[in-house]
Amino acid sequence: MTSIKKVGIMTGGGDCPGLNPVIRAVVRAGIRKHGWEIMGIEDAFQGLIDLDYCSPHGNRWLTEAHVSGILDRGGTILGTSNRSDPFKFAVTDPDGTRREADIFDQVLANYEALGLDALISIGGDGSMRIAQQCIERGMTNIVGVPKTIDNDLRCTDYTFGFNSAVQVATEAIDRLHDTACSHDRVIVVEVMGRDAGWIALHAGLAGGAHAILVPEIPYRIAPIVRKIRERRESGNPYSIIVVSEAARPQDGEQSTLGERELGAMQRFFGAAGRLAHRISEEIDLQIRHTVLGHIQRGGSPSAFDRILGTRFGEKAVELVSRGDFGKMVALRGTSVVGVPLAEAVDAQKLIVPDHDDLVQTARNIGIVFGDED
Numbered sequence: 001m002t003s004i005k006k007v008g009i010m011t012g013g014g015d016c017p018g019l020n021p022v023i024r025a026v027v028r029a030g031i032r033k034h035g036w037e038i039m040g041i042e043d044a045f046q047g048l049i050d051l052d053y054c055s056p057h058g059n060r061w062l063t064e065a066h067v068s069g070i071l072d073r074g075g076t077i078l079g080t081s082n083r084s085d086p087f088k089f090a091v092t093d094p095d096g097t098r099r100e101a102d103i104f105d106q107v108l109a110n111y112e113a114l115g116l117d118a119l120i121s122i123g124g125d126g127s128m129r130i131a132q133q134c135i136e137r138g139m140t141n142i143v144g145v146p147k148t149i150d151n152d153l154r155c156t157d158y159t160f161g162f163n164s165a166v167q168v169a170t171e172a173i174d175r176l177h178d179t180a181c182s183h184d185r186v187i188v189v190e191v192m193g194r195d196a197g198w199i200a201l202h203a204g205l206a207g208g209a210h211a212i213l214v215p216e217i218p219y220r221i222a223p224i225v226r227k228i229r230e231r232r233e234s235g236n237p238y239s240i241i242v243v244s245e246a247a248r249p250q251d252g253e254q255s256t257l258g259e260r261e262l263g264a265m266q267r268f269f270g271a272a273g274r275l276a277h278r279i280s281e282e283i284d285l286q287i288r289h290t291v292l293g294h295i296q297r298g299g300s301p302s303a304f305d306r307i308l309g310t311r312f313g314e315k316a317v318e319l320v321s322r323g324d325f326g327k328m329v330a331l332r333g334t335s336v337v338g339v340p341l342a343e344a345v346d347a348q349k350l351i352v353p354d355h356d357d358l359v360q361t362a363r364n365i366g367i368v369f370g371d372e373d
């Protein structure tokens with residue numbers, strides 16, 4: 001087995017609450033149990049693409065002092081990036097042409113120059129896919145740790161960050177109930193989640209929404225307007241509708257913000273505004289919309305995410321120490337285990353409307369999804 005002495009750790013993709021607890025656990029367990037040197041790599045693969053990259057700290061060897069007092073801090077002390085995919089990196093040619101290039105060889109050379117024996121990559125589906133590609137191209141000693149508010153990674157019951165984001169969205173929906181109720185209004189609240197509707201589904205249920213619109217269930221306006229009317233007729237003059245940023249009408253597309261930028265993901269924009277406008281065309285009521293946006297990604301991690309992040313970090317150290325690479329740590333029931341990275345990145349974990357209990361539960365208590373007859 002490889003003798004492990006120097007381990008790199010990075011956080012990639014969109015930040016979320018719980019990243020710092022993972023970093024803290026890796027540094028503590030790695031140093032205390034194994035005497036490793038642990039290098040914090042700045043801004044995901046940026047720190048390996050360019051060893052002189054320093055924003056704001058640069059790559060650095062982490063001590064327990066660096067991770068003291070960060071358990072309850074949102075964000076990531078290492079910085080992150082969702083534009084540093086070394087297999088699709090945006091470059092500008094001498095003639096000014098912009099294109100996506102494969103610069104993995106540079107990453108591998110820098111990884112070797114730093115003398116790293118292994119890498120712990122904390123990230124979402126994009127980061128796990130990059131980790132798997134690195135393994136396939138010869139940078140084999142990688143263990144993944146699944147984070148994302150979207151909860152869309154397969155093979156793990158939960159990613160950390162999701163619970164905190166749902167809590168933020170639920171609290172926002174609670175507040176919107178108060179003001180919607182006072183003014184007899186319909187309020188449409190947009191949550192994140194990309195192609196997965198998990199945040200909308202969980203926060204919608206926890207926050208007592210009357211309709212929940214998710215990307216996995218394209219909607220029509222008629223059932224939503226019917227729900228609003230039924231509520232009014234039964235003495236509830238206000239309604240709360242939770243909509244995922246990537247939800248789409250049956251007769252339309254997702255609301256996106258222009259063309260995807262090179263080296264970046266497609267951005268979503270306008271789902272709530274569009275929906276509010278379409279409802280207003282059907283019913284004579286005051287309608288408002290609110291976009292929660294990046295508020296869902298900030299703030300102190302929930303107790304659940306602090307514990308999950310700590311368990312994930314400690315497990316990642318165990319897998320590295322055993323030379324059990326090519327794995328992603330995962331929550332299965334109440335156990336934290338290692339699963340093959342290749343399996344985790346095979347497909348996204350999306351809501352399966354006919355199978356997911358929560359959808360049935362919501363339908364059975366009268367919440368509409370916009371696909372009703």
Ligand code: F6P
Nearest residue numbers: 014082124148149150192193194
């Ligand atoms: O994947 C996490 C996420 O917050 C998505 O829910 C959202 O679509 C995206 O990141 C936003 O990314 P950015 O930070 O680049 O705006």
